[in-house]
Amino acid sequence: MEKLLVTNKLTKQYGDFKAVEAVDLNVYHGDIYGLIGRNGAGKSTLLKMLSGLASPSSGEFNFFGLKMSNERNSNTKILSGRIGTLIENPGYFPNMSATENLKTKCIALGIKRKNYIADLLELIGLENTGNKKVKNFSLGMKQRLGLGLALIGEPDLVILDEPINGLDPQGIAEIRNTIKQLNKDQNITFIVSSHILGELSRIATRYGIIHQGHLVEELTHENLLKKGGMRIELKVDQPQLATVVLDKLDLNNYKVVDQQTIEVYEGFDRSGEIAATLYQNNIQVLLINVRNESLEDYYLKRTSGSV
């Protein structure tokens, strides 16, 4: 898979304080990259550098194979418009409507396509807001407008910093579904930061754990599941035979842990079927249990010992 973004020792220093230190990040084309960290870990600072809002103190990054450093260069012009951002609170003109806010940015980017704004409003679920001023929007609506502003210009990469903060469950679900849909339908790569790990675990394909300004670990969603995520814990008397049964059930993502235990990392809603099939094949099931050491647990485990 092609790498879309690579950072090399990216650092941001304020006086003596290093908010981000020597971060080597890798984002692949088509990823939904979840950047995980507690408040003050350096997530927003890192994303500001990638968005062009802040200059790195040292280090560099490559976007689409083009090198960016702490000096704005000709590559900046080439990349202009290929990255959309929503950093911290969405920026909007409060006395304008959603349409007017989107139109302002469209004019700046020279976008004149008919129905462009109407289609975008429909995508982010604000098609019925009419002339309502943004200052009268709910928090969820404002966040969706921020997402819409980030999507103007059909960027290849969209950077979202805490997009679900302050949203109710419905708002969170809407943002989540929109991200997944855009990633699937338009192949947009996302970098999403959040400290609400449960939500992030539902959409991210890859994670970067940042702690005290350092990137502690990068791992895929599959690796996360293996290392500490959701799994079916199966204790049987004949684990070798049990693996044959699992293969027949088309469950290939598993690991034999010890002489009795198999961990299965898929088919979480098929535990009844698994147990019944094992029984039919004369394999005694000693224990079957869906374990869910969450992303949160894994994150806490990885960051509790610091770097």
Place this chain on the structure above:
Amino acid sequence: MLNLLKMETYRLKKTRSTWTILLALILFIVFINSAIYFLSQIDETANLNQQPEQTELDNVEVEIFVDESVDFPDDGNISADEYISTMLDQGALMLFVGIFVAFFITAEYKNGYIKNLASHLKSRNAYIFVKAIILSIFTLVFLVIYILLTLGMGKILYQNTLELTFNAHFTKYLLTQLVMHFGFSMLVMLVSIQARSLSLPIIYTVIASTGFSANIYALLSSVLKKILPLADSFDLGNYLVDARIIQFSLDQTDIFNQGLIVGIIFFFVCLILSMLLFSKRDIA
């Protein structure tokens, strides 16, 4: 750059503060002209001395300039150029230009909209240059409104006693005022970009337009003259655009060129500094 220009124009049309400031300017002009007219009709109008007051304070000479009263003849004719220049010399245009610049520049920081544009900017210098163009256009618009409305009010209040006479001298005066106000708008833009909040540029604008900064420069000049071998006539305010505007009037023909030069220098220096500041600093 053209797209940015279109965006700023669209934004200004839709922004409430643009129309509020324009309305406030119009109401101010109507009010001040009316007030001056009606006050001049009253026999006991205060007549302040035009000459600077001098005093000694612990061996430091201090010159304080005070506003002159507007005292139009109640018979005879008033020339339009004198009428307009008297209204213009109050510093009110400076106030409205400064307030407009402060709101225009700081709005995007305050509401965060600038974050939507930052990753799309091909050149941060172009972004500031476009703002300078917009501000210059609006400064011209403000001046034109000021002149036309003042003339209109003058015609209504003084009727046939107001003579519409324009000459080369007055044209040069207006051009100098315009260029100095261009320079002032760039200075307020620089202060706004540095501060990234509304309060500092607004406070500075109020201090400058009321003439208080001119008094500060006069005080500093007196101190400098004690320390350095400077001429008695040296005044720091002659070289600073805010004081230059306040101390400028139609009959000071000898300083027209100086006013033009100060305005031009401040325009370009403040513009370049604004570009440098915006390019180097983090946006958020």
